Amino acid sequence: MAIEIVFLGTSAGVPTKNRNLSSIALRPKQSREWLLFDCGEATQHQIMKSSVSIPKIDKIFITHLHGDHIYGIFGLLASRAMSGTDKAISIYGPDGLEEMIETVKRLSGLNLPFDITYYTVKGSQRLEFEHYTIETVKLSHSIESIGYIFIEKDKKGHFDIEKAKSAGISPGPIIAKLKRGETVTLNDGIVIDGKEFISPPQKGKIVIISGDNDSPCLFEKYGSVDLMIHEATYTQRDFDKLERKFKHTTAKDLAATAQKMGVKKLVLTHISPRYDTAQRETELIKEAKRYYEGEAILAKDLMTIEI
Numbered sequence: 001m002a003i004e005i006v007f008l009g010t011s012a013g014v015p016t017k018n019r020n021l022s023s024i025a026l027r028p029k030q031s032r033e034w035l036l037f038d039c040g041e042a043t044q045h046q047i048m049k050s051s052v053s054i055p056k057i058d059k060i061f062i063t064h065l066h067g068d069h070i071y072g073i074f075g076l077l078a079s080r081a082m083s084g085t086d087k088a089i090s091i092y093g094p095d096g097l098e099e100m101i102e103t104v105k106r107l108s109g110l111n112l113p114f115d116i117t118y119y120t121v122k123g124s125q126r127l128e129f130e131h132y133t134i135e136t137v138k139l140s141h142s143i144e145s146i147g148y149i150f151i152e153k154d155k156k157g158h159f160d161i162e163k164a165k166s167a168g169i170s171p172g173p174i175i176a177k178l179k180r181g182e183t184v185t186l187n188d189g190i191v192i193d194g195k196e197f198i199s200p201p202q203k204g205k206i207v208i209i210s211g212d213n214d215s216p217c218l219f220e221k222y223g224s225v226d227l228m229i230h231e232a233t234y235t236q237r238d239f240d241k242l243e244r245k246f247k248h249t250t251a252k253d254l255a256a257t258a259q260k261m262g263v264k265k266l267v268l269t270h271i272s273p274r275y276d277t278a279q280r281e282t283e284l285i286k287e288a289k290r291y292y293e294g295e296a297i298l299a300k301d302l303m304t305i306e307i
């Protein structure tokens with residue numbers, strides 16, 4: 001089972017008929033848990049149309065406190081309570097997140113049957129979990145914004161006992177030596193190399209999930225990542241025409257950075273409502289493809305990617 005990523009909302013600022021507000025769910029390899037990154041308004045409605053399950057969300061990572069990334073968390077927590085689970089939940093994000101959630105809980109008389117542990121993320125941090133690490137990067141936006149990097153732990157090669165058995169090797173001290181990768185000479189003089197039965201080690205995958213950000217180069221230290229999901233709110237042409245410059249990235253800037261980094265797959269998300277026609281959408285992806293040679297995808301709501 002691969003790492004699974006579901007785009008629950010891909011619009012910027014306001015929802016459109018085709019795009020809900022920011023939220024991405026990620027299921028680590030061979031796991032039942034879902035990690036949720038941002039929770040724009042109506043994220044729980046999107047979850048109902050997807051393979052994501054609210055009681056299986058035990059960790060939520062919030063990039064920043066703009067409404068299009070957070071207003072759905074209150075309803076989601078309330079629904080999680082209604083689902084009957086009393087499993088604790090951890091919520092990671094910038095300063096002020098705990099105050100925001102606790103204030104809404106208090107004012108709306110929301111009593112949750114589970115504990116919430118809040119982690120305030122400050123700058124670059126490493127959050128260690130059993131099968132993966134999440135690193136954080138401070139981004140450049142109009143308010144404090146955080147990027148999250150999901151880093152799967154490398155897997156050592158494992159000894160294939162069935163392969164050894166079918167090669168006629170019976171359990172015992174010989175197997176123990178082969179497991180250590182040693183070479184063994186059997187009674188009949190046949191030489192067996194243990195390494196032949198050990199699968200090659202697997203390098204963990206790396207997925208970048210950005211918050212709102214006008215400087216994708218802040219991720220450059222990660223080099224060749226497997227998947228980069230980053231906002232591309234405008235095309236460069238439209239951005240240049242804006243009277244007021246908001247702190248967002250253009251498709252051109254993102255694509256050029258991803259090319260420089262050697263990113264294997266790039267997803268553009270957080271799409272301005274001005275691109276809400278098929279024709280306008282292609283302008284974004286066309287611009288990205290001019291500057292990036294890898295696989296570039298324009299995110300759509302409820303799209304799933306496996307890596």
Ligand SMILES: [Zn+2]
Pocket residue numbers: 012013022066068069212270
């Ligand atoms: Zn936003």
Ligand SMILES: [Zn+2]
Pocket residue numbers: 064066141212
């Ligand atoms: Zn924002």
